[in-house]
Amino acid sequence: LLLNRSMSAGPILVLFDVDGTLTEPRKKVKPDMLQALERLSATAKVGIVGGSDLGKISEQLGHTPESIKTAFDFVFSENGLVGSRRDGSAPGGYVQLPSASFVDHIGEHLMQTLINRSLELISQTNLPCKRGTFVEFRRGMLNISPIGRACSQAEREQFFAFDTVHHVRQAMVDRLREQFSSHGIKFSIGGQISIDVFPDGWDKTYCLQFLQGFSAIHFVGDRTAQGGNDHEIYAHPATIGHSVTSPDDTIRIIHQIISQSA
DSSP: OOSOOOOSSSOEEEEEOSBTTTBSTTSOOOHHHHHHHHHHTTTSEEEEEOSSOHHHHHHHTTOOTTTHHHHSSEEEEGGGTEEEEEOTTSGGGEEEOOOOOHHHHHOHHHHHHHHHHHHHHHHTOOOSOOOSOOEEEOSSOEEEOSSOTTOOHHHHHHHHHHHHHHOHHHHHHHHHHHHHGGGTEEEEEETTTEEEEEETTOSGGGGGGGOOSOSEEEEEESOOSTTBTTHHHHHOTTSEEEEOSSHHHHHHHHHHHHHHHO
């Protein structure tokens, strides 16, 4: 059932992950998805909650980091740690929501220990290829990539196929958890090539504190299994979770929500 967790007498909100949900991983959104989102916006509020930084999310969805903030009712990047709410009465048409800093939360010493250990584990891993940008520092999280975020699309897909068989990222997560879980740091596998690192509670459920007054909050994502970066918000009691396998599957869910909201 889709509409089974009534929260209050208000509109419906539908939140979407980006990679693997609205777009193919790291690719740009297709016209049929934009059309489906436009139809959905006639009956529900629409929000984005992605793992990447705002620049990458904006590029994938055909916007600049400024224009995307008025294209959707809510935009959350970096796993929900950086967000904005559309507000036509505010300067620029949006309100920037409070954000949090990972390094301020855990301190510089632990941050460096975490980065050094991650790079050490990467140096011990043999892959079909390695490129650059193995650790990307973001305000609310770290993104660790064994192959490196500078890889090409073909190299990305090659690594994902290799990782599906050899579980490179899962092995890294297991080793990192052994050392850092006692410090309140979580690790989740996201997208095709990376691992998201953040404090306990700073997963995508972080954005829920800013989402009040909705009759229901739907979340649509692809990495919803335990250990995936969509799992916590997908399974949260405040949301109605939908697990998808592709953008085409997402469009099917959008049509279901529209139909049941009519």
